[in-house]
Amino acid sequence: MELVKFLFFPTAAYLVGSFPSAYLLTRLLRRVDIREVGTGSTGASNVSHSVGNVSGLVVLFFDSLIKGFLPTLLFVWLEIPIWALLLSSLSLVAGHNWSVFLRFKGGRGVATSIGVVLGVGMWWQMLIMAIGPGLIGRGLIYKDSAPWTIASLLMLIVLTLIYESQSYIIWLLIGLLTLMLLKRVMSNSGISRLRRDFFSVMFLRIIFDRDVMSKKNWISCDKGLIG
Numbered sequence: 001m002e003l004v005k006f007l008f009f010p011t012a013a014y015l016v017g018s019f020p021s022a023y024l025l026t027r028l029l030r031r032v033d034i035r036e037v038g039t040g041s042t043g044a045s046n047v048s049h050s051v052g053n054v055s056g057l058v059v060l061f062f063d064s065l066i067k068g069f070l071p072t073l074l075f076v077w078l079e080i081p082i083w084a085l086l087l088s089s090l091s092l093v094a095g096h097n098w099s100v101f102l103r104f105k106g107g108r109g110v111a112t113s114i115g116v117v118l119g120v121g122m123w124w125q126m127l128i129m130a131i132g133p134g135l136i137g138r139g140l141i142y143k144d145s146a147p148w149t150i151a152s153l154l155m156l157i158v159l160t161l162i163y164e165s166q167s168y169i170i171w172l173l174i175g176l177l178t179l180m181l182l183k184r185v186m187s188n189s190g191i192s193r194l195r196r197d198f199f200s201v202m203f204l205r206i207i208f209d210r211d212v213m214s215k216k217n218w219i220s221c222d223k224g225l226i227g
Helices: 002-018 021-030 044-050 053-078 082-097 110-119 123-141 145-163 167-186 198-208 215-220
Strands: none
Touching (some): 044 053, 053 082, 082 110, 123 145, 145 198
16 A cells, blocks of 8 residues: 555656646647747746746646645645655656656746645745745845745745744755756756856856846747757
């Protein structure tokens, strides 16, 4: 029975996370392959920028609620073992980041991660993140969301260490941070020929989620130059 749980829940979660919501929406409504426009990501941010804000909100809602929140809430409600809950919740995000239906490409996992965090009951912590790094940080200090996303997860880990008694929550957040950093480092491509210095590219990817400092240049540059 334990082996069944070990295999079934994470596998099912990965397939749920892999559902290509952004790809299907943009294909059906606009006849656009979201992987070939903007940043090439299949997340809500790229959909919003490349297709439209309404489409981006639809993808955001689906990826956070259907892919992240509801499955995680179900795992908690079923009271599956903690290790199975951790693996399954992280598999939701891994599926979104490396979708089996999109040749293991995908989004950055931000919306799905938010859904997972809310699914395990971290509502007030997410409210703090929304007001702090979200409204104040991104709105008033620095408008690029990429570094604030990393800062938010790090702050969540600190808050959890201080206030949360359940240690598995800490491991969940560390896992989410690891998946996010891994996705940024790997991107959906290789190392850009625009920046030959490996460490500079890795730094930019980890902090700013792109290969060049200018977000405008990164979005508009020819992705054919990326090796």
